[in-house]
Amino acid sequence: MVKICCIGAGYVGGPTMAVIALKCPDIEVVVVDISKPRIEAWNSDTLPIYEPGLDDVVKQCRGRNLFFSTDVEKHVAEADIIFVSVNTPTKTRGLGAGKAADLTYWESAARMIADVSKSDKIVVEKSTVPVKTAEAIEKILTHNSKGINYQILSNPEFLAEGTAIEDLFKPDRVLIGGRETPEGRKAVQVLKDVYAHWVPEDRILTTNLWSAELSKLAANAFLAQRISSVNAISALCEATGANVSEVAYAVGKDTRIGPKFLNASVGFGGSCFQKDILNLVYICECNGLPEVANYWKQVIRINDYQKSRFVNRVVASMFNTVAGKKIAVLGFAFKKDTGDTRETPAIDVCKGLLGDKAQISIYDPQVTEDQIQRDLAMNKFDWDHPMHLQPTSPTAIKQVSCVWDAYEATKGAHGVCILTEWDEFKTLDYQKIFDNMQKPAFVFDGRNIVDPEKLREIGFIVYSIGKPLDA
Ligand code: NAD
The missing domain is CATH 3.40.50.720 (NAD(P)-binding Rossmann-like Domain)
Known part of the structure; x- marks a missing residue:
């Protein structure tokens, strides 16, 4: 054997x-x-x-x-x-x-x-x-x-x-x-x-060692690049009145491009994309290829930009401050169907909101309170400025609570941020949520999973990524 x-x-x-x-x-x-x-x-x-x-x-x-x-x-x-x-x-x-x-x-x-x-x-x-x-x-x-x-x-x-x-x-x-x-x-x-x-045999590819090693880094870089590409377009959509879902659909219909991995969002996360691109950047620099390194760096810069753009939108929409306001965060994992929170955009969004002194109530079906507290307490390494670590204040962490129900998280909240595309968030009773929130009630959909028009009919002020804004 x-x-x-x-x-x-x-x-x-x-x-x-x-x-x-x-x-x-x-x-x-x-x-x-x-x-x-x-x-x-x-x-x-x-x-x-x-x-x-x-x-x-x-x-x-x-x-x-x-x-x-x-x-x-x-x-x-x-x-x-x-x-x-x-x-x-x-x-x-x-x-x-x-x-x-x-x-x-x-x-x-x-x-x-x-x-x-x-x-x-x-x-x-x-x-x-x-x-x-x-x-x-x-x-x-x-x-x-x-x-x-x-x-x-x-x-x-x-x-x-x-x-x-x-x-x-x-x-x-x-x-x-x-x-x-x-x-x-x-x-x-x-x-x-x-x-x-x-x-099947035709799906087993054999190559030399270096091609196999590099293919993995290249594959993750290409995947992340697609997300940053559509996210970059989403910012332009918001500035011009175009709708990123319509643009992505039209672009993806080109068989040379294809429809997958073109969902605009608050940004990519997970333990791999950023780490593997940084790795690729380093290898390029070590091999005397600074222009190639800069090309890939931009994929991460756009991702960071997308996360900060989201936080800025939340704060700006809520009359330029979230201090003392309750923000419900729905979803903390970096994507649905996992409990993994490594490099999740939710960390950056929560830290950004805590920086403006928000009170945050988080619900994720697979992530524990310990995990969230640990993630938020951890110093995030700043890859662009490796000598600087972002400080995390223990008092800010106290402004975070974790609950086991989306309705509990949103009760009395001024705003809701959807940060993970869990299926259950698509079918919540948003009327009930609206009734129990402070008014005006805001929804910031970082995954574009809810129908903004339906929520507007209920009375919410809605921000979706790359879509026309409320007047
Ligand atoms: P992980 O952190 O979940 O698991 C790694 C495990 O290795 C840990 O449990 C750790 O205790 C153990 N370990 C470390 N040193 C050890 C040692 N000397 N002896 C025995 N055990 C040891 O990591 P992961 O997400 O499974 O990723 C592993 C690798 O696969 C990484 O290189 C990652 O980039 C790559 N990868 C990850 C994914 C993903 O989706 N997570 C996908 C493809 C590739």
């Missing part, structure tokens, strides 16, 4: 390995992590992450050929294929701070693999890493090899949170990069055979 070990039981390691275990009953899959609470949660009825369909998959194969363990070294030593799916955040200090990927976790995983391995291994980069990382990993492993042969593959993950299981069941493509040597090709084939259990 082939044995797989995955280092890192996070948003990627957990779901990807669960699906491999489900689809490959002939393979034993062990997911290991240094975090005891995370592994305990994977072994319990309450998984550490919320992802539609995940519970089902885990229930079907946990204890059969899927295991979660903190015994990292034992399972790494026993595995034939080791996926490394550890976090690769943006560096916050030292060389490249604010842009470069922090590969500390990766390097320590590689050194541990070298320490404990007693047989040949295929080591798979599952984390998103800078192009050429495989070269560094190879150095660490071969200089400590004790005669063991290591083949490094790049197999970046393209799943999106909220649809991870669907994406893993039917991936647009699986990308495998390897060395163009006989051993490298053999290793690529071993991994191809794993995916061939359920992925």
Whole structure:
């Protein structure tokens, strides 16, 4: 039986390995992590992450050929294929701070693999890493090899949170990069055979190592760029009376452009887009390509601009101050169907409103109060000015309350900000909400999920992104 070990039981390691275990009953899959609470949660009825369909998959194969363990070294030593799916955040200090990927976790995983391995291994980069990382990993492993042969593959993950299981069941493509040597090709084939259990052959792409590593960064940069493009147009729509939904529809009808990922919003979030673009920017700068770096930087600048534009709109609409006013925030996760709040635009919006002394009441169906308090208390790293950290005042945090119901959050509020596109926010009883709010009652729809005309009929003053404003 082939044995797989995955280092890192996070948003990627957990779901990807669960699906491999489900689809490959002939393979034993062990997911290991240094975090005891995370592994305990994977072994319990309450998984550490919320992802539609995940519970089902885990229930079907946990204890059969899927295991979660903190015994990292034992399972790494026993595995034939080791996926490394550890976090690769943006560096916050030292060389490249604010842009470069922090590969500390990766390097320590590689050194541990070298320490404990007693047989040949295929080591798979599952984390998103800078192009050429495989070269560094190879150095660490071969200089400590004790005669063991290591083949490094790049197999970046393209799943999106909220649809991870669907994406893993039917991936647009699986990308495998390897060395163009006989051993490298053999290793690529071993991994191809794993995916061939359920992925059609024409969807499994093989490339050289550097193409695979760079493709992941490029894919995220392109996705984020689409959001920033439509958001940039949304600002122009508001200035001119055009409607961004109509413009996006007309633009997306061009088959060369396509309709997906053209929803204007308060901005993109999540642990990947900003981090991966910053990583790309850093790589460009290191390779003497400042103009290319500037091009990609602009995608993040527009995203920051969109978030501050939203906050300014809220404050300006509410007679230039939200001091002492209650603002209900509906949605804190960076997108629907996940409890993940990493880099969520809600953090910046809440911080902006707190800066003007608003009282904020937050409701999100999957995000806990602890998580929100922690996110708001955290210093946000300013990538554009790496020497400055945004200060967070503990008194401001006291102006935030978290509730478990949208009606509770909006009761007595002066304004409502919709920051996550949860389906349940589309079907709330807005008449009831209006009746219980201060007047005039404002709705600021940061995801364009409610019909502004219907809300106006009720009596709300409505701001939607990129749409004609109330007179
Ligand atoms: P995560 O923070 O949820 O999980 C990483 C896990 O690795 C953590 O549980 C951590 O405890 C563990 N870990 C770190 N060092 C370890 C070590 N030495 N030994 C054992 N465990 C260790 O991160 P994630 O969201 O799963 O992302 C992982 C990687 O995948 C990142 O590079 C990310 O950019 C990439 N990625 C993420 C997504 C996504 O949607 N989250 C999608 C595609 C790719």
